[in-house]
Amino acid sequence: MDIDEDYDTEQSDYGDIPIVESPHSGPDEDHENWSDVSTVELDLSSNRLEPNMDDVPVPSENTFDVTLPAAHSYLGQNLEELRGRTILDDGIYINLPLLVKQSVLFPGQTLPMTVFGTQTIEMLQTCIQNDRTFGVVCYGNPDMERIGTTAEIYEYTDGGIWLDHGRREFRLKAKGRQRFKILRIITQDNNKISANVKVLPEITLEPPFLDQRLASLDHLRISVDSEEDMKKQERVENLDAAVTAWPAWVYRQYDPIRLSFRIRQHLQFLETRGGSVPKNPIDLSFWVAQNILMDHNERLMLLTYDCAISRLQREIKYLVEDKIYVCVNCEAFIGRQSHMFPMNKEGPQGTYVNPGGVIHETITFYHVQGVVLNNSDPSTEYSWFPGYAWTIAICKGCRHHVGWKFTAVQSNLRPKEFWGLTRRSLKNKDLKVKKKK
Numbered sequence: 027m028d029i030d031e032d033y034d035t036e037q038s039d040y041g042d043i044p045i046v047e048s049p050h051s052g053p054d055e056d057h058e059n060w061s062d063v064s065t066v067e068l069d070l071s072s073n074r075l076e077p078n079m080d081d082v083p084v085p086s087e088n089t090f091d092v093t094l095p096a097a098h099s100y101l102g103q104n105l106e107e108l109r110g111r112t113i114l115d116d117g118i119y120i121n122l123p124l125l126v127k128q129s130v131l132f133p134g135q136t137l138p139m140t141v142f143g144t145q146t147i148e149m150l151q152t153c154i155q156n157d158r159t160f161g162v163v164c165y166g167n168p169d170m171e172r173i174g175t176t177a178e179i180y181e182y183t184d185g186g187i188w189l190d191h192g193r194r195e196f197r198l199k200a201k202g203r204q205r206f207k208i209l210r211i212i213t214q215d216n217n218k219i220s221a222n223v224k225v226l227p228e229i230t231l232e233p234p235f236l237d238q239r240l241a242s243l244d245h246l247r248i249s250v251d252s253e254e255d256m257k258k259q260e261r262v263e264n265l266d267a268a269v270t271a272w273p274a275w276v277y278r279q280y281d282p283i284r285l286s287f288r289i290r291q292h293l294q295f296l297e298t299r300g301g302s303v304p305k306n307p308i309d310l311s312f313w314v315a316q317n318i319l320m321d322h323n324e325r326l327m328l329l330t331y332d333c334a335i336s337r338l339q340r341e342i343k344y345l346v347e348d349k350i351y352v353c354v355n356c357e358a359f360i361g362r363q364s365h366m367f368p369m370n371k372e373g374p375q376g377t378y379v380n381p382g383g384v385i386h387e388t389i390t391f392y393h394v395q396g397v398v399l400n401n402s403d404p405s406t407e408y409s410w411f412p413g414y415a416w417t418i419a420i421c422k423g424c425r426h427h428v429g430w431k432f433t434a435v436q437s438n439l440r441p442k443e444f445w446g447l448t449r450r451s452l453k454n455k456d457l458k459v460k461k462k463k
C-alpha cells in the first residue's frame with residue numbers, strides 16, 4: 027500500500043527525537059540543560075515502584091472549560107462548518123479515498139488535521155464536495171490493516187492557506203464514524219490511494235436472557251445503577267438460567283449491560299474528576315479503545331470486532347487493575363492509569379495536531395514521574411489547551427520525547443499545571459508482572 031504525503035510528514039517525527047519544525051514537537055539540542063522537574067525519584071534499576079505514589083493528591087478544583095480542547099481552536103476561528111451527517115448503509119460497497127495514519131481512528135473520535143500535500147488537499151476538497159467522507163487506515167499488523175474507519179469532515183479551511191514559504195496548508199476537523207473493510211486498493215499517481223471497501227455492520231446483541239427469560243419474573247427486573255441492583259438482578263437471572271442448559275455465569279459473560287456496568291465501575295475515578303463516560307455499550311466500547319492506553323496491535327484487533335460485547339470483554343482486562351505506563355523506548359516508569367484525568371470533554375485522551383501536521387493522541391495526567399523538561403520558556407503558541415502554556419517533556423532515562431507539561435497562564439485557572447503525554451511514547455506494563463521481578 028502506498029503512503030500519502032501526509033503520512034510522510036508524520037513518519038519523520040516518529041524517531042527517537044522528533045524533528046523540531048514547530049511548537050508541540052520534540053527537543054532538538056542542548057541536552058545538558060534539561061532541568062529536572064521530577065519531584066519523586068524512582069529507582070529504575072530495580073524496577074521498584076515508589077510505595078507512596080498514591081499519596082499524590084488529585085487536583086481538587088477544575089475551573090478549566092473542558093469543551094475548549096474538543097473545539098481545537100488552535101486551528102483558527104475561520105473554519106467553514108459543514109452541515110448534515112453522512113450515514114453509509116451497513117454492508118454497502120463503495121469507493122473511498124484513503125489516508126494512512128500511524129494510529130487507529132475509532133468511531134466517535136475527533137480527528138483534527140493539518141495537511142500540506144497538494145494531492146491530499148485536492149482529495150479532501152473533492153470529499154467535501156461529495157459526502158464529506160474519507161477512510162482512515164492504520165499501519166500495523168498486515169492481517170489487520172485492511173480494516174479502517176470512515177472519517178466525516180465537519181469543519182475545514184476554505185481553499186487552504188498559503189504559507190510564507192510557498193507551501194499550502196489545509197486544516198480540517200473530522201469525526202470517526204463507521205468501520206470498513208478494504209476489498210481492493212486502487213492507487214493513482216503514486217500518492218493518491220482509494221479503495222473499494224465494504225462498510226461493516228455493527229452487530230447489536232441484546233442481553234442473553236432477553237429471549238430465555240421467565241416472563242413471570244419481569245416485575246422483579248430493574249435497570250442496573252449500583253452494585254446492589256446488580257446483585258438483585260443476578261438473583262433473578264439465576265432463576266432464568268435454571269430452566270436453560272447453561273449456568274447463569276455463562277450468560278453473564280455475554281451481557282452487554284453487565285460488561286458496561288463493570289467497565290464503568292473501573293472508570294469511576296474519571297467520573298469523579300469531571301469526566302463523562304458513555305453508558306451505551308457500543309459508544310463505551312469505542313470510548314475505552316480510544317482513551318485507555320493499549321498496545322497498537324490490541325487496538326487494531328478491537329477495530330476488527332463487529333460487536334460491542336467482544337470489544338468490552340477484551341477491554342475489561344485493561345481496567346481490572348491499575349496499569350502502569352512506561353517509556354516505549356527505555357521502559358522507564360512514567361505514570362499510571364489512575365493518575366489520568368480528563369482535560370477534554372471527550373475523555374482523558376484527546377487527539378490534537380501540531381503546526382507541522384503531526385497528530386498526537388495526548389493523554390492528560392495530574393502526576394507523572396521520570397520526566398524532565400527542557401529549559402525553554404513555556405509557550406502559549408498553538409496551545410491545545412487554551413489558557414495553558416506548554417513546555418516539551420522528555421524521558422529522563424533516554425531523552426525520548428514523551429509529551430508536554432502544561433502550566434496555567436491565568437492565575438485563576440485550575441489545575442495550575444498538568445501533563446499531556448503522547449500515546450506513541452508510552453506503553454503498558456502490568457503492575458503484577460513487575461512486582462514478581
Ligand SMILES: [Zn+2]
Binds near residue numbers: 357358421423424426
Ligand atoms: Zn525512555
